Amino acid sequence: MKDDERRTPRTMPLQSATFSNPINAEIRRAAATGIYDIRGGGAKRRVPHFDDLLFLGASVSRYPLEGYREKCDTSVTLGTRFAKKPIKLDIPITIAGMSFGALSAQAKEALGRGASEAGTSTTTGDGGMTAEERGHSKTLVYQYLPSRYGMNPDDLRRADAIEIVVGQGAKPGGGGMLLGQKISDRVAEMRTLPKGIDQRSACRHPDWTGPDDLEIKILELREITGWQVPIYVKVGGTRPYYDVALAVKAGADVVVLDGMQGGTAATQDVFIENVGLPTLACLRPAVRALQDLGVHREVQLIVSGGIRTGADVAKALALGADAVSIGTAAMIALGDNDPKYEDEYNALGTTAGAYDDWHEGRDPAGITTQDPELAARLDPVEAGRRLRNYLKVMTLEAQTIARACGHNHLHNLEPEDLCALTMEAAAMAQIPLAGTDWYPGKPGAGY
Amino acid sequence: MCGIVGLFLKDKSLEPQLGAMLTDMLITMTDRGPDSAGIAIYGAGQGGRAKMTVQSAQPDNDFATLAEDLSAVLGTSASVRAVDTHAVIDLPADKAESARAALAELRPGLRVMSDGERIEIFKEVGLPKDVAARFSLSAMSGSHGIGHTRMATESAVTTQGAHPFSTGADQCLVHNGSLSNHNSLRRKLRAAGMRIESENDTEVGAAYLSWRMREGATLGEALESSIDDLDGFFTFVVGTKDGFGVVRDPIACKPAVMAETDQYVAFGSEYRALVNLPGIDSARVWEPEPATVYFWSH
Amino acid sequence: MQTIDLATQPLRELNATLQSQAAQTNATEWEVLNPRGAHAIAVGLDAPIDVTVRGSTGYYCGGMNKQANIHVTGSAGPGVAENMMSGTVVIDGDASQYAGATGRGGLLVIKGNASSRCGISMKGIDIVVQGNIGHMSAFMGQAGNLVVCGDAGDALGDSLYEARLFVRGSVKSLGADCIEKEMRSEHLEILRDLLARAGVDAQPEEFRRYGSARKLYNFDIDNAAAY
Numbered sequence: 022m023k024d025d026e027r028r029t030p031r032t033m034p035l036q037s038a039t040f041s042n043p044i045n046a047e048i049r050r051a052a053a054t055g056i057y058d059i060r061g062g063g064a065k066r067r068v069p070h071f072d073d074l075l076f077l078g079a080s081v082s083r084y085p086l087e088g089y090r091e092k093c094d095t096s097v098t099l100g101t102r103f104a105k106k107p108i109k110l111d112i113p114i115t116i117a118g119m120s121f122g123a124l125s126a127q128a129k130e131a132l133g134r135g136a137s138e139a140g141t142s143t144t145t146g147d148g149g150m151t152a153e154e155r156g157h158s159k160t161l162v163y164q165y166l167p168s169r170y171g172m173n174p175d176d177l178r179r180a181d182a183i184e185i186v187v188g189q190g191a192k193p194g195g196g197g198m199l200l201g202q203k204i205s206d207r208v209a210e211m212r213t214l215p216k217g218i219d220q221r222s223a224c225r226h227p228d229w230t231g232p233d234d235l236e237i238k239i240l241e242l243r244e245i246t247g248w249q250v251p252i253y254v255k256v257g258g259t260r261p262y263y264d265v266a267l268a269v270k271a272g273a274d275v276v277v278l279d280g281m282q283g284g285t286a287a288t289q290d291v292f293i294e295n296v297g298l299p300t301l302a303c304l305r306p307a308v309r310a311l312q313d314l315g316v317h318r319e320v321q322l323i324v325s326g327g328i329r330t331g332a333d334v335a336k337a338l339a340l341g342a343d344a345v346s347i348g349t350a351a352m353i354a355l356g357d358n359d360p361k362y363e364d365e366y367n368a369l370g371t372t373a374g375a376y377d378d379w380h381e382g383r384d385p386a387g388i389t390t391q392d393p394e395l396a397a398r399l400d401p402v403e404a405g406r407r408l409r410n411y412l413k414v415m416t417l418e419a420q421t422i423a424r425a426c427g428h429n430h431l432h433n434l435e436p437e438d439l440c441a442l443t444m445e446a447a448a449m450a451q452i453p454l455a456g457t458d459w460y461p462g463k464p465g466a467g468y
Numbered sequence: 469m470c471g472i473v474g475l476f477l478k479d480k481s482l483e484p485q486l487g488a489m490l491t492d493m494l495i496t497m498t499d500r501g502p503d504s505a506g507i508a509i510y511g512a513g514q515g516g517r518a519k520m521t522v523q524s525a526q527p528d529n530d531f532a533t534l535a536e537d538l539s540a541v542l543g544t545s546a547s548v549r550a551v552d553t554h555a556v557i558d559l560p561a562d563k564a565e566s567a568r569a570a571l572a573e574l575r576p577g578l579r580v581m582s583d584g585e586r587i588e589i590f591k592e593v594g595l596p597k598d599v600a601a602r603f604s605l606s607a608m609s610g611s612h613g614i615g616h617t618r619m620a621t622e623s624a625v626t627t628q629g630a631h632p633f634s635t636g637a638d639q640c641l642v643h644n645g646s647l648s649n650h651n652s653l654r655r656k657l658r659a660a661g662m663r664i665e666s667e668n669d670t671e672v673g674a675a676y677l678s679w680r681m682r683e684g685a686t687l688g689e690a691l692e693s694s695i696d697d698l699d700g701f702f703t704f705v706v707g708t709k710d711g712f713g714v715v716r717d718p719i720a721c722k723p724a725v726m727a728e729t730d731q732y733v734a735f736g737s738e739y740r741a742l743v744n745l746p747g748i749d750s751a752r753v754w755e756p757e758p759a760t761v762y763f764w765s766h
Numbered sequence: 767m768q769t770i771d772l773a774t775q776p777l778r779e780l781n782a783t784l785q786s787q788a789a790q791t792n793a794t795e796w797e798v799l800n801p802r803g804a805h806a807i808a809v810g811l812d813a814p815i816d817v818t819v820r821g822s823t824g825y826y827c828g829g830m831n832k833q834a835n836i837h838v839t840g841s842a843g844p845g846v847a848e849n850m851m852s853g854t855v856v857i858d859g860d861a862s863q864y865a866g867a868t869g870r871g872g873l874l875v876i877k878g879n880a881s882s883r884c885g886i887s888m889k890g891i892d893i894v895v896q897g898n899i900g901h902m903s904a905f906m907g908q909a910g911n912l913v914v915c916g917d918a919g920d921a922l923g924d925s926l927y928e929a930r931l932f933v934r935g936s937v938k939s940l941g942a943d944c945i946e947k948e949m950r951s952e953h954l955e956i957l958r959d960l961l962a963r964a965g966v967d968a969q970p971e972e973f974r975r976y977g978s979a980r981k982l983y984n985f986d987i988d989n990a991a992a993y
Contacts, residue, residue: 055987740803
């Protein structure tokens with residue numbers, strides 16, 4: 022008799038946890054194309070995050086502020102250390118650097134409109150400053166990057182602040198490669214590149230290396246701009262204690278610290294998922310560096326990488342940041358990855374919410390593209406209003422939490438307002454595990 | 469991340485001014501390294517005798533009866549010259565190694581900075597001008613010397629982390645840059661019996677050169693092989709009993725400028741450090757090439 | 767001739783004074799004394815004035831210059847004329863690394879040697895070096911002309927985009943994607959003009975031209991070793 026006639030039980034087909042379907046698909050894709058996967062969207066793996074922290078509201082031992090009556094201030098001033106003209110923002114949520122080139126002109130305009138209406142700043146990105154962007158952003162931070170695309174002293178002096186980009190959370194230590202599809206005539210001209218070629222980005226600045234040189238570079242930028250505007254230094258999260266301390270020693274007014282969930286486009290997937298620190302793990306060492314140097318709150322700290330809600334804002338501030346920055350969240354507010362374009366996402370082999378090929382320039386939402394027809398889908402006025410609404414909601418959410426913790430300013434949130442849900446988050450944020458007064462690594466706790 | 473200065477005198481008549489010249493160069497490099505400063509100076513030596521520079525956090529207690537205590541243990545005559553937090557112990561050369569062991573017993577808080585026939589090292593936390601004043605660096609004389617101002621990168625701002633580092637008799641090294649394979653190299657060198665006391669990357673660079681020389685390499689050969697074996701960014705200036713060397717990594721991002729006249733060879737991280745040297749306007753001024761060893765000796 | 771002495775006047779005063787000169791200024795000739803290797807001398811200028819720096823400078827002398835003619839009688843430290851837009855910077859002595867980095871216009875003349883990374887990421891600037899240049903020069907150069915009357919070091923023109931490189935002497939090695947190219951009449955004209963403007967006594971015919979092989983313009987796995 023044959024086996025099946027005996028009805029012998031069979032093993033279930035079992036997928037390997039190591040060679041999972043997504044891994045196998047990536048092996049097949051690499052074998053077929055010969056190029057590593059390039060994408061945006063930041064780390065997709067789950068890492069300990071602000072979700073793993075909870076606030077301890079007030080009750081008897083502490084008293085909350087009355088939600089809709091008692092004031093809870095949200096303003097922040099950036100660049101108080103050396104700049105003659107620090108930046109005053111109504112809310113501690115800024116828009117991260119995203120270039121014209123990576124984004125359509127309509128998307129850049131929408132970011133400027135939404136941020137200005139909400140009382141905050143936008144940031145240029147790799148590729149220079151456009152007139153539209155300067156025109157629509159009340160407060161504009163000009164990025165100074167290794168590529169120096171479009172860099173010129175006139176735009177430098179038109180900026181409200183300068184951000185020297187040393188690294189990004191998605192790829193600390195790496196340069197990038199923007200494939201040729203998005204190098205349109207205008208983008209090519211701004212970057213002094215031939216149209217349609219891959220743009221290779223250097224990982225180090227062309228004319229300085231290390232903090233001792235950076236100090237001299239900052240001096241030059243201040244001399245060119247008359248010591249008027251703040252100078253930020255942006256680093257990817259890797260060794261935040263040392264990197265923040267060295268940025269301070271080199272003379273930064275503001276340090277921007279970008280964790281691994283930061284959504285920089287045109288980055289190798291292997292880099293995004295395997296290099297850098299989760300945003301949550303960056304904060305305490307960074308703040309400790311500022312405290313050790315006696316400049317916490319004098320040199321402001323902006324944290325970015327995976328900020329989505331007012332709760333995230335409140336948690337970042339409670340851990341010691343002065344402000345946060347959003348990129349991916351702002352794009353989603355504008356309309357990126359909207360399910361209304363599901364058919365078109367399917368045609369691109371993906372689905373709404375998972376689309377991360379921002380560098381390919383075929384974004385159905387008209388945001389990460391230079392295709393005139395696609396870009397025309399985005400109404401900058403309406404998208405700007407969506408961004409403004411979203412920023413206002415995040416602010417209201419953060420205020421709600423701060424009031425519940427008894428604070429009349431978001432900046433008065435403290436680590437002691439928090440508890441941690443997991444051992445990992447407790448260890449990384451140095452916040453006691455919920456219901457205890459202990460976290461792993463706490464001095465004197467034994468282990 | 470730092471400022472480096474170095475001066476190798478060819479003209480003996482300048483030797484009494486070595487300390488003054490180096491101190492001026494050192495202070496000029498304050499911007500590059502405000503955290504700590506140090507200098508290695510090669511003064512007069514005496515055949516058969518060794519000088520051991522030690523540092524203490526409690527110099528008054530530690531140095532008071534050090535000469536007597538050490539002489540008693542070693543069964544020889546050792547003398548002690550205290551200079552602020554440092555002291556220079558003079559003793560027979562063949563007692564240097566046993567003196568280290570004796571000091572560890574007698575004065576566990578002492579740190580040995582250097583030993584050798586001619587080298588003395590002085591380094592402390594603080595602004596270069598303050599460090600120079602504490603040790604009266606400008607009054608020192610010698611044939612060559614190396615100075616360093618430090619902006620600490622990943623290790624602590626402590627005396628121990630300050631440069632120069634000495635890991636062999638009469639040898640010292642200062643560094644601008646950051647080594648990226650120092651952790652594994654430290655483990656390897658320690659396994660080979662090298663004494664490495666800090667977590668500082670530069671000390672590993674110094675110990676690497678000492679190790680190569682212990683294995684029979686000349687300083688020139690050790691510097692040549694450092695180009696292959698050390699990973700990261702470095703400009704090194706090194707001193708030996710009668711020599712002075714410079715090497716930069718193949719990428720050579722960290723700045724370096726040199727000047728040579730009939731009277732001296734000078735090194736600075738920036739030209740600013742050299743501007744007060746005699747005859748600088750007519751000196752040969754150049755940048756050391758990447759991955760190229762430069763060496764002078766008496 | 768108006769004089770600013772850095773031995774007695776601070777850098778901020780020097781730059782603020784020079785930066786405030788308008789296009790129609792009468793004070794067109796300036797002299798800077800005692801630079802002594804100081805950084806960021808005469809940066810961010812934007813007027814057709816002549817500035818003579820008597821001595822040697824530190825980092826970023828003439829940085830982001832527009833319109834001004836800056837003359838350094840000594841040597842220049844790292845990043846001289848970085849991101850220059852227009853105007854002229856002339857160095858009588860040597861220049862350290864990154865000379866003319868990311869420059870977008872204007873003319874940089876170095877009468878001595880230039881160190882490594884001369885013309886790195888150049889974006890339209892013209893650079894004439896009478897002596898030799900160091901390694902990684904014109905790395906990722908995008909546009910403009912680099913003229914070298916002496917020899918070039920290792921990895922000349924690595925990852926070059928569209929900058930033109932002219933070398934009279936030897937080239938120690940070419941960088942990835944950089945090749946020798948035919949010197950045509952239009953290149954000889956460009957070169958003749960640059961040599962004349964730089965005041966160099968050399969014949970265009972003595973030079974060889976190097977440029978991008980354009981093999982890295984669009985990714986190909988068979989060129990992966992060049993990345």
